[in-house]
Amino acid sequence: MPLTTNLVFLYRDNDVRPSTPQRRRAFSHSLGSSPMTPNPGDSASRTKLVTQRDIELFTKITGDRNPLHYDETAAGQSRFGGIVVQGGVTSGLLNAVVAEDLPGPGSVFLNVNWNFRAPVKPGDTITGRVEVVRTRKDKPMTTLDCLITNQDDVVVLDGTALVWTESLG
Numbered sequence: 001m002p003l004t005t006n007l008v009f010l011y012r013d014n015d016v017r018p019s020t021p022q023r024r025r026a027f028s029h030s031l032g033s034s035p036m037t038p039n040p041g042d043s044a045s046r047t048k049l050v051t052q053r054d055i056e057l058f059t060k061i062t063g064d065r066n067p068l069h070y071d072e073t074a075a076g077q078s079r080f081g082g083i084v085v086q087g088g089v090t091s092g093l094l095n096a097v098v099a100e101d102l103p104g105p106g107s108v109f110l111n112v113n114w115n116f117r118a119p120v121k122p123g124d125t126i127t128g129r130v131e132v133v134r135t136r137k138d139k140p141m142t143t144l145d146c147l148i149t150n151q152d153d154v155v156v157l158d159g160t161a162l163v164w165t166e167s168l169g
Helices: 021-031 052-062 072-076 087-100
Strands: 008-010 016-018 043-049 107-116 125-135 141-149 155-165
Touching (some): 043 087, 087 107
Antiparallel strands (some): 008 016
C-alpha cells in the first residue's frame, strides 16, 4: 500500500486550507525535501546532550515510569549503578538523523534491528550516525548501518534499519 502525505496550510487569518499540488511542490521545495538518492557510503550524524528533562518528556509521551529512570535508590542498586535514560530517548536520535539528514524529509522506518550495548545516563553526550549500506533502484528504500556512541566513544546502540523515503513533491 503506497504511503501518502496530506498537507494543510494555516494562513494568517487562522484559516486552514487544504494543499494543492502547487502548494505541496512549493512546500517541499522550500524544505529541500525532494528525496535525494543516497549512495552506499553516504553518512550523516547528530549529537545531543541527554538530560533529566528528556527522561521526563519521554515519560509524558509514553507513560514509561520504570524506577530505573526515576528512583535513585533502585537504579543505584541495579547493574547500571544509577539513573538511566529510556532506550527510546537514545534511539530517538536516529529518528532525527534519518528524517532530517539521510535519507531526509519523507523518510520513515520500515524495520529496525538495534542492539542496546551500554546504558545512557543524564549528562551523557550521544552521537547518532547512519551510513548507507544498500539502496534499491526499483523502490525508494535504503538500508542503513546505525550507531550511537557516547562522549567516551563507547557504543551504546548499534544495528541496522530499512527506510522508505516518500516523495513529498
